[in-house]
Amino acid sequence: MSIAGGVSWEQVLVPLKAIALPWVLLFLFYMFFTYFAVLNVITGVFCQTAIDSAQNDHATVIHSILANKQAHLEKVRDLFNKLGAENTGGITYLMFEEKITSPEVKEYFESLGLDVWDAWSFFKMLDLDDSGAVDIEEFLMGCLRVRGNAKAIDIGKIIHDQTWQIKEQGKFQTYVESWRSGLSDFLGFRFYRI
Template sequence: MSESDEYRANSYFGSLIETMLSLFMSISDGVSWENVISPLLHISPVWGILYTFYVSFIYFAVLNVLTAVFCQTAIESAQNDHATAIHSIMAHKESHLEKIRILFSELGDERSDVITYAMLERKMMAPETQRYFESLGLEIWDVWTFFKLLDHDQDGNVHLEQFLEGCLRLRGQASSVDVARLIHDQTWLISTQGSFQSFVETELRSLRQELRTSKAASPGPSRSPNRA
């Protein structure tokens, strides 16, 4: 063994602590592989193969698995931390409700405590109203659609409770319940429209048949005799 390899052997493998430190530095870029494996190859190629297997196993198996476990645990902890989520919602709920109440008083009629489509359309162009919606995280592109989403009972008026509930629901992301309800409504609508179309087609076919029968049964136009 050359003097340099003998120095490396004594430096990296002189004791158990130094050997463990050398192995740790090998997987954490603390030392080059060439410096550590060189004295091992001079002793026996078997030690070089074992050292290469150790580094490969730690890199591609242990470290990747540990990283995946920590990441998955952090993701599940963030998703399932209901207490933190509820605390955050309750901490900001009153502020959002207060902003919505202020917006309702700006848009609606305080005497009737309702807002109509005409009021909403008239106030939507005001910069103050747009800033209110932006502060709530709402982007209103279609006033009519927005009003219809708030007016659940379809009486043409949006009460304070409907406005608060609608803005809070539209502000957040769609939940599984909302998606399921949308799928149910769409299925019901498709089924109803299909039945209605079948009924209309049957009635039109029957009406067409009756018209043909009446036309065939009716006598032709009579001609008046020619006058001399």
């Protein structure tokens, strides 16, 4: 009851003083340990779980970004202007590479939780249509797409694509080998592998 607030711990100490001093010390140690160790640890665990849940809820962050899409588009427009794309309406790789180290651009990427250390790879991820330029919508959606941790579906898609590429590469190599063999038979000499 002393811990839960039903009885003041000072009222419990009076009868314990009458019995013996070691009981008073044991009770004070119990109160100290319970308040500072057990209750604070339990409170800390609940608070940390709530904080982690709020920070890691990727879907909530994406939903809030999409809900505030107009505000983000304005930020991206400002960023495009800082990158020098006000006339063209798009960012080229050279413009992106030139301004990637500027504080404004770094600050924008940090606000999205992106760590852009390789400008070329990041630009290629944003430029899905391989046009050589990224417009505002493509930039915003690309940043949102590469933001956060990889999900199982992302890894599954990569495995599927890579398996397909290996199979197609094998077909191509078989075709080249048969073509090379036919060519060497036709020309009357043998090609050797290097």
